[in-house]
Amino acid sequence: MTLEARKLVAGYGDKSILEEVSFTLEDGEILAFFGHNGAGKSTTLKAVIGLIETRGGEILLDGERIDQLPIGQRLERGLRLLPERRGVFPDLSVEESIDVVAQRNCSRDGCKITRSDVYDLLPVLRERRKVIAGEMSGGQQQMLAFALALLGSPRCILLEEPSVGLQPDLVEELFAKIREICGRLSISAILIEHKIASAMKIANHVIIINSGRLVFSGPKTEAEKINLWNYF
Numbered sequence: 001m002t003l004e005a006r007k008l009v010a011g012y013g014d015k016s017i018l019e020e021v022s023f024t025l026e027d028g029e030i031l032a033f034f035g036h037n038g039a040g041k042s043t044t045l046k047a048v049i050g051l052i053e054t055r056g057g058e059i060l061l062d063g064e065r066i067d068q069l070p071i072g073q074r075l076e077r078g079l080r081l082l083p084e085r086r087g088v089f090p091d092l093s094v095e096e097s098i099d100v101v102a103q104r105n106c107s108r109d110g111c112k113i114t115r116s117d118v119y120d121l122l123p124v125l126r127e128r129r130k131v132i133a134g135e136m137s138g139g140q141q142q143m144l145a146f147a148l149a150l151l152g153s154p155r156c157i158l159l160e161e162p163s164v165g166l167q168p169d170l171v172e173e174l175f176a177k178i179r180e181i182c183g184r185l186s187i188s189a190i191l192i193e194h195k196i197a198s199a200m201k202i203a204n205h206v207i208i209i210n211s212g213r214l215v216f217s218g219p220k221t222e223a224e225k226i227n228l229w230n231y232f
């Protein structure tokens, strides 16, 4: 799978936010997406998933343009968005949550990741099957949110600050799981993250935007040579 954004332009009302943002993401790769508050990172993910319309540029999945498709068709093609703090059903148990999403995402033939697969990939969820999602720790809620994004046949998961509110050791645990699962199942991810060091540990590529403009794009090894803190 290749996800490519070419010179994306997007905004809200008469406000222009993204100015020709481009990136490419291959199978199993993790793209760390950095930039100061309000730089336009979430806006980029919203444009990729189809929550806002683009005003210029192209989004391609395996060479096919998807920027005019409705969200539903982008989901069917394997794009997933895991929004900040909003990835779980707070009143449902872990098992109910997984069942509801599996029913929707795994009903078609060729479902890559089933209910039992997510329990195998994230065993903590099997142990916590009967627990109400909203009553779990932040780390476990993020594991569940990630599991829900995995159900079906995901190809690229857009992660919006999954570490928010987590203790440092839980961030490391969650990120290690993301790295392991994406690598093993050839799922790619875009990771918006303010915890730079943790994100850098699992990233292959880095992009940085500043006021809606791309200021850096390159492999992790190149990003390690610059002072990333200059962009926050």
Ligand SMILES: Nc1ncnc2c1ncn2[C@@H]1O[C@H](COP(=O)(O)OP(=O)(O)OP(=O)(O)O)[C@@H](O)[C@H]1O
Pocket: 012, 015, 017, 035, 036, 037, 038, 039, 040, 041, 042, 043, 044
């Ligand atoms: N729904 C909206 N309507 C109007 N303006 C918006 C909307 N959502 C975001 N913006 C504005 O777009 C700009 C970019 O916001 P965005 O959320 O994409 O930034 P970000 O880089 O994700 O920031 P953060 O790291 O704080 O989440 C900001 O100026 C923000 O106020």
